[in-house]
Amino acid sequence: MGDDIVSRIEYDPAAPDVESIMRQVRAHLGESAGRPQRVARTGQVEPDPRFVDRLREAEASVAAMVTGPQLTPAGVPVIGGLLDRVRLEFHRLVVYYLSRFAQAQGRFNRETVTAVEALATAEARVAALEAQVASLEARLAALEAAGEAPAAAPTRRG
Amino acid sequence: MRIHMMTPVLTTGDAIGNYAVSLQRVFRKLGVSVRLYADHIDPAFKHDARPTSAYRPTGQDILYFHYSIWSENFTALDKSTDFKIMDYHGVAPPHLSIDFDPKMAALCQTAIDALPKYASVFDWCVYHAENGRWDLEEAGYTNFSKVRLPVDTAFFGIEEDRELSEMLSRLEYILFVGRIVPQKDVLSIIRVFGEVHKHRPDACLFLVGGHDVLPGYVQQVRDEIKRLGVAERVRMTDKISNRAMLTSLYRHAKFLVSLSEWENCCVPTGEAMFFRLPVINAGAVPLPENVGDAGVLIDKTDPVSAGRMISDVWDNASAYQTLQENALKRSSWFTDEALLENVGKLMTDLAAAHQGQSAHPAIEAVKSFAPAPEPQQ
Missing domain, CATH: 3.40.50.2000 (Glycogen Phosphorylase B;)
Incomplete structure (x- = not known):
């Protein structure tokens, strides 16, 4: 048992002071309840927030893919107005089909972003598990070096 | 497909x-x-x-x-x-x-x-x-x-909260896991614990679960804890999602308790089997199927007798060990x-x-x- 943990726990080794221990348990659970949960019950680990931000920016960029028609006046005397109206209708037609394409592209982008986020999450979880394994291996090595056999099943008070 | x-x-x-x-x-x-x-x-x-x-x-x-x-x-x-x-x-x-x-x-x-x-x-x-x-x-x-x-065995059983485990290992406690709602009949749990407390003044009870669903019922539970004079021995922890903390709470408990009015499957009883933890229950389905010979069957309408029975099992090392062994046999059902x-x-x-x-x-x-x-x- 680490010295840092023992030094934080106040109790009389001869006779457990239940009230004192319960107060400390309450305090410990109360402190920890507000801590952000790095590993949720499903074992999910959040990917790097900067990575997620970049994905969200990519997703949001779809909204800017298609804007309305942007025409500069033809500047031709007499028939210039008629020319501009014809060009406007032509541009609107192009924008209509481009918008349909953009919507389809947007759906694809959103699915792709979701899939990539899931991959990033999985990768983060693997990294967390690797760290956990390394920690457990270190503990096991320390126990074996001290001559203690590791427990094969969850230990229980009898 | x-x-x-x-x-x-x-x-x-x-x-x-x-x-x-x-x-x-x-x-x-x-x-x-x-x-x-x-x-x-x-x-x-x-x-x-x-x-x-x-x-x-x-x-x-x-x-x-x-x-x-x-x-x-x-x-x-x-x-x-x-x-x-x-x-x-x-x-x-x-x-x-x-x-x-x-x-x-x-x-x-x-x-x-x-x-x-x-x-x-x-x-x-x-x-x-x-x-x-x-x-x-x-x-x-x-x-x-x-x-x-x-049971999500990838969630449990590896890491404990070591600081919490050190504290819990010095307590003897009964564990309840579930929302504080009428379906779980937490009031009966408090009353039975009140009787256990008379035999074992140092025994504690942890109620691990959300209490934001039905505030009126939660207040009834708090009032009953106060009425029975066991406020110093009962802790309502709210929902705990931290897996190391939950592992610690399960690992160092003496019993899990489930006295629900109604359950469809009662996942905590499967988790209890994983930790070889006997389950105090009132025989409502599906507890006989899930827990069977790994449980202490009580009549929750008679807290006095229930408290005495639980305390007797608590003191009987041989009987308790048998319950633990039976729980271990059942644990493979939930993997x-x-x-x-x-x-x-x-x-x-x-x-x-x-x-x-x-x-x-x-x-x-x-x-x-x-x-x-x-x-x-």
């Missing part, structure tokens, strides 16, 4: 949500793609699930529908042309919540009333304990497979391996039931995924 798995809510600490994620994992091991849908999705699941409105039936897939309460997703069920499997979680009796949450009670009543009507809609049912099968048979369903709810086996059997059942006949396109695909049935002897 894909499985579209639908549930009303996906949130952390919810048994059905955790089970849906476990099922998704297991189906993927069997080579079947699963998409999760929910009406309400917790941010923790944002990478894993889609809103129900994103579901598009194809007529070639399976809609796997978790049935537990009336919800908006029944609209998607009504319109689906996919092969429909109901995973039945039971519906909490409305009288347990009518005084505290009439809206929830109404949703429960609607789900109960609708159950027989959907017998002609669902093509197959999954249940978790025999009491679920009784409900389904009574409502007119005929095609079933049994799949026990698993991921057991879930994989049960899901494989579900697919085998589906394939076998449609052998030699033209089946829904999804079932034709299931036949190629289903493990080979065990040879008959």
Whole structure:
């Protein structure tokens, strides 16, 4: 048992002071309840927030893919107005089909972003598990070096 | 072929949500793609699930529908042309919540009333304990497979909260895991503990679960704790999602207690078996099936006798050890391996039931995924 943990726990080794221990348990659970949960019950680990931000920016960029028609006046005397109206209708037609394409592209982008986020999450979880394994291996090595056999099943008070 | 798995809510600490994620994992091991849908999705699941409105039936897939309460997703069920499997979680009796949450009670009543009507809609049912099968048979369903709810053994058992464990190892306590709601009959738990406390003044009780659902009932529980004079021995912790803390709480407990008025499967009892933790229970289904000879059966309407019985078992090392051994034997029922086996059997059942006949396109695909049935002897 680490010295840092023992030094934080106040109790009389001869006779457990239940009230004192319960107060400390309450305090410990109360402190920890507000801590952000790095590993949720499903074992999910959040990917790097900067990575997620970049994905969200990519997703949001779809909204800017298609804007309305942007025409500069033809500047031709007499028939210039008629020319501009014809060009406007032509541009609107192009924008209509481009918008349909953009919507389809947007759906694809959103699915792709979701899939990539899931991959990033999985990768983060693997990294967390690797760290956990390394920690457990270190503990096991320390126990074996001290001559203690590791427990094969969850230990229980009898 | 894909499985579209639908549930009303996906949130952390919810048994059905955790089970849906476990099922998704297991189906993927069997080579079947699963998409999760929910009406309400917790941010923790944002990478894993889609809103129900994103579901598009194809007529070639399976809609796997978790049935537990009336919800908006029944609209998607009504319109689906996919092969429909109901995973039945039971519906909490409305009288347990009518005084505290009439809206929830109404949703429960609607789900109960609708159950027989959907017998002609669902093509197959999954249940978790025999009491679920009784409900389904009574409502007119005929095609079933049994799949026990698993314990998330990837969640438990590795890391403890070492500081918390050091404190807990110096206490002797009973553990309750679940929401503080009338269905769980937490008031009876307090009264029984009050009697245990008379025999064992240093014994403690931890109530681990959310208490934001029904504040009125929570106040009743607090008042009862105060009335019995056990406030210094009882701790209401709120929901704990930290797996190291939950592992510590389970590992150092003397008993788990479950005195529910109603349960469909009671996941904490499976978790208790994993930790070789005997379960104090009142014999309500499905506890006899889940816990059986790993439990201490009490009459919760007689807290005095119950307290004495629990204290006697507490002092009897030999009897207690027997309970622990029995719990260990049962723990294999609730593992991921057991879930994989049960899901494989579900697919085998589906394939076998449609052998030699033209089946829904999804079932034709299931036949190629289903493990080979065990040879008959």
